[in-house]
Amino acid sequence: MSDVELVLRSTRVTTPEGTRAAAVAVADGKIAAVLPYDAEAPAGARIEDLGDDVLLPGLVDTHVHVNDPGRTEWEGFASATRAAAAGGITTLIDMPLNSIPPTTTPDGLAAKRAVARAKAHIDVGFWGGAVPGNVPDLRPLHDAGVFGFKCFLLHSGVDEFPPLGPPELEAALAEIAGFGGLLIVHAEDPQLIGGAPEPRGPRYADFLASRPRAAEDRAIAGLIDLARKLDARVHVLHLSSSDALPLIAEARREGVRITVETCPHFLTLTAEEVPDGATEFKCCPPIREAANQDALWDGLADGTIDCVVSDHSPCTADLKVGDFGQAWGGIASLQLGLPAVWTEARRRGRSLEGVVRWMATAPAALVGLGTKGAIEAGRDADFAVLAPDETFTVDAAALLHRNPVTAYAGKTLYGVVRSTWLRGRKIADHGVTTEPTGRLLERP
Numbered sequence: 001m002s003d004v005e006l007v008l009r010s011t012r013v014t015t016p017e018g019t020r021a022a023a024v025a026v027a028d029g030k031i032a033a034v035l036p037y038d039a040e041a042p043a044g045a046r047i048e049d050l051g052d053d054v055l056l057p058g059l060v061d062t063h064v065h066v067n068d069p070g071r072t073e074w075e076g077f078a079s080a081t082r083a084a085a086a087g088g089i090t091t092l093i094d095m096p097l098n099s100i101p102p103t104t105t106p107d108g109l110a111a112k113r114a115v116a117r118a119k120a121h122i123d124v125g126f127w128g129g130a131v132p133g134n135v136p137d138l139r140p141l142h143d144a145g146v147f148g149f150k151c152f153l154l155h156s157g158v159d160e161f162p163p164l165g166p167p168e169l170e171a172a173l174a175e176i177a178g179f180g181g182l183l184i185v186h187a188e189d190p191q192l193i194g195g196a197p198e199p200r201g202p203r204y205a206d207f208l209a210s211r212p213r214a215a216e217d218r219a220i221a222g223l224i225d226l227a228r229k230l231d232a233r234v235h236v237l238h239l240s241s242s243d244a245l246p247l248i249a250e251a252r253r254e255g256v257r258i259t260v261e262t263c264p265h266f267l268t269l270t271a272e273e274v275p276d277g278a279t280e281f282k283c284c285p286p287i288r289e290a291a292n293q294d295a296l297w298d299g300l301a302d303g304t305i306d307c308v309v310s311d312h313s314p315c316t317a318d319l320k321v322g323d324f325g326q327a328w329g330g331i332a333s334l335q336l337g338l339p340a341v342w343t344e345a346r347r348r349g350r351s352l353e354g355v356v357r358w359m360a361t362a363p364a365a366l367v368g369l370g371t372k373g374a375i376e377a378g379r380d381a382d383f384a385v386l387a388p389d390e391t392f393t394v395d396a397a398a399l400l401h402r403n404p405v406t407a408y409a410g411k412t413l414y415g416v417v418r419s420t421w422l423r424g425r426k427i428a429d430h431g432v433t434t435e436p437t438g439r440l441l442e443r444p
Contacts, residue, residue, distance in 0.1 A: 001033065002043075003032075004026065004042040004045045005044070006025070006381075007026070007041045007046070008048050008421075009037060010022065010385075011052050012055065013034070013055045014055065014352065014375065015374070016361075016374050016376055019353060024383075028424075029424050030371075031375060031381050034375060034376060053386060054386045054388055055385055056088065056360070056383065056386055057360045057375050057384070058360065058380075059337070059338060060359070060360050060369065060372050061309050061310050061312070061359075062261070062363045062367055063238070063310060063311045064095060064309075064311075065098045065330070066080045068099055068119075069099055069115045070101065071099060074098065075314045075401060077116040078119040078121075079401055079402040080334060081124065083401040085121045085122050086431045087336060087338055087417055088338045088384030089338075089384075089420075090383075090420060090421075090422050091125070091369065091382070091441070092122060092124055093124075093147055093367060094112065094127065096108075096149075096161070097150070099112065103126055103127065103128050104128065104131050104137060105134065106141060109146065112126055113126070113440055117440055121427055121428075121434075121437070122422060123438050124438055124440055125146075125147050125367065125369075127149065127150050127184065128141035129151070130149040131161060131163075131164070132165075135175050138181070142179055144442075147367040147368070148182030148367070149181060150184045150186070151164045151183065151185055152186045153188060153189065154188055154189075155190075157284075166222075170226060170230070173227070173232050177233070182366075184234075184236075184237055185234060185235065185236060186238070187216055187236050188211065188215045188219050188285055189214075189216075189218040193210070193211065196212055198210060199324050201325065202277035202322050203276050204274040204275070204278070204281065208271055210325075213242075213243050213288070214241075217241055217244045220236055220247055224247060224256055227257060228254070228256050231257075232257065233257040233258075235258070235259045235260070237311070238261065238285065239296070240262070240285035240292075242293075242296050242299065249304045260305050262305050263309060263310060263331070264308060264333055265287055265311075265333060265407060267300075269281065269407060271287055271290075272289060272290055277322040279320045279328075280320055280331075280405050280406060280407045280409070282329045282330075283311070283313065283329050284329045297344075297350070300354070301354075305358075306358075306362045307362035308355075309337075310333050313331060315330060315403065316403050317404070317405050332405055332407075333408060334401055335401060336399070336406065336413065338355070338359065338386070339392075339415035339416070340408060340413055342355050343414045352386075352388060368444045380423055384417055384419075385418040385419045385420070385421075389414065393413075394406065394412075394413065422437060
């Protein structure tokens with residue numbers, strides 16, 4: 001303990017064993033020990049007393065669209081990672097699309113890294129992409145350190161990242177399974193979407209009808225069948241339809257290697273509250289009804305859903321026109337995920353420990369980052385300090401992501417992030433961030 005330079009002390013430290021009063025000793029950017037609250041600090045260590053604020057592990061967000069390079073006016077690494085730091089996130093994994101070039105080749109990955117390296121306020125890793133014709137690029141991307149591969153089964157919203165048809169999906173998954181990789185899937189069935197009413201105009205009900213639950217359910221069923229056939233590891237992105245939960249639970253009982261995420265907007269917003277023309281609420285798959293939301297919370301409680309990640313998919317304000325058929329689909333929420341989920345969890349009588357498990361521990365485990373996601377000896381000294389009983393009202397213009405658009409504008413949320421720490425250094429203090437000190441991560 002002679003090399004400990006910092007001790008963070010709180011009456012409420014959330015550890016894998018529960019929340020308790022403790023003192024967390026930090027040495028060389030790592031957690032050296034979790035000590036009793038009143039333990040004597042090692043000689044020379046600086047003590048930071050957090051009082052009754054809760055010390056959490058830094059959140060890990062494995063679903064973020066940074067869009068840099070190429071669409072940096074939508075979002076960039078500087079603005080995205082600054083917003084993440086202000087929201088208690090210390091690690092994000094960037095999605096391979098909406099940037100130009102997409103991360104579907106080693107050159108595309110190199111372009112991402114070159115842009116991100118000097119701008120990252122938090123640690124950043126990268127997903128690769130699986131698109132038609134790039135099977136030969138998958139192994140080189142894997143060897144270069146991407147955390148897995150994303151694909152779409154229907155149009156992605158941008159032409160440079162086309163979807164995989166059934167034969168292409170099987171070929172890509174067979175290749176990825178061959179080297180032990182992970183395929184993450186936007187799972188909506190294109191035929192069911194194509195046969196649904198086309199969304200036009202300002203009515204949210206019309207948009208909701210255009211993305212039926214059955215489209216998710218059928219796509220997930222097909223993905224389960226393929227994963228079973230190939231003994232492959234797959235992950236369902238942004239689960240919206242609670243009807244798919246029994247399929248997923250049964251597949252797991254059979255030994256299919258499938259994991260699932262959902263998002264803060266599906267857990268906290270409902271179709272019933274979306275005003276007509278309010279396309280800041282548009283995302284695909286869509287925000288569904290309150291009863292569906294209740295079932296998603298049950299899926300989190302019983303472990304069918306593994307983790308909660310943002311799917312931060314921002315755009316410029318002009319793309320959020322009042323027509324749900326024409327507006328860009330994506331929720332901007334990177335800075336607000338922790339308070340949004342905690343607000344609803346608190347209302348439902350769920351614990352903050354559960355929120356930490358869904359938003360830090362499980363996402364870290366999904367991508368194999370064993371040094372992230374928990375407060376215990378040997379892990380990175382990444383922390384968020386939260387005042388869980390304080391509230392604030394969301395002012396979109398005050399958020400740090402690039403464009404002041406969010407579905408949470410005007411909402412009052414519980415949980416004020418006091419500060420965020422990366423490897424034992426404070427990188428955000430009451431929303432004010434320091435100079436970038438994040439690192440670029442590769443798959444372990």
